[in-house]
Amino acid sequence: MKNKGLLILVLVVVIATLAGCSGGNDGKLVIGIDDKFAPMGFRDDNNEIVGFDIDYAKAAAEKMGKEITFQPIDWSAKESELNSGRIDMIWNGYTITDERKEKVLFTKPYLENSQVVVVLADSSLTKLDDLAGKEVGLQSLSSAADALDANPIKEKIGNISEYPDNVLALTDLKTKRLDGVVIDEVVARYYMSKEPDSYKLLDESLAPEQYGIGIKKGNEALLTELQRALDELNSDGTAAEISTKWFGENKVLK
Secondary structure, eight states, X not given: OHHHHHHHHHHHHHHHHHHHOOTTTTSEEEEEEOTEETTTEEEOTTSOEESHHHHHHHHHHHHHTOEEEEEEOOGGGHHHHHHHXXXXXXXXXXXXXXXXXXXXXXXXXXXXXXXXXXXXXXXXOOSGGGGBTOEEEEETTSHHHHHHHTSGGGGGBSEEEEESSHHHHHHHHHTTSOSEEEEEHHHHHHHHHHSTTTEEEOSSOSEXXXXXXXXXXXXXXXXXXXXXXXXXXXXXXXXXXXXXXXXXXXXXXX
């Protein structure tokens, strides 16, 4: 009887574990996003989640025959959300880095990006060295922080403030509580297109980078299935159409 009780306990644990990690096996995928990361994924005037990555994910899910849900998450806890099983993918301008490769599986890069510094249009700052002694902001636990850490200018900056998202950092820039914001170039150029007289970029960028989609380690099957779908979107021109919609040109890597 003891052995029978132990067997039942083991089965209960296994079932509970499988139930907690969908991994797309039930035909549904939960995608973790930062819903203030325009133009990749953000809320429009109707509070609908839109963006390049949103359209790209929907098109890939259709290829895969999956239903998807977009789950806004605390970006600073994105890998924890993935590894806990609360989301199946991190897909929202997620930069591929060596440190992150130790935590998640990545698709092939699908978009080029770089970390830049945005300042007000009437600012006298023009190059990185001009940030010496200045107030600089960035999104916490982002690749912007990594890029700044790797650049000698960090030691010369007066103060660095971290924000939950880029929108708050840009708000403080507009009110002149900050002198500059380290941010993804694709995000910076989106806001510059909306307010062309408000911002400009410093002449030098901090670091080039590439975006990828993160999947929980050990789930190679989902990674393979997703990559196949992305390759098909490239081949049939869908990726180019989505890119042109959001960027005015095809920026998707092949």
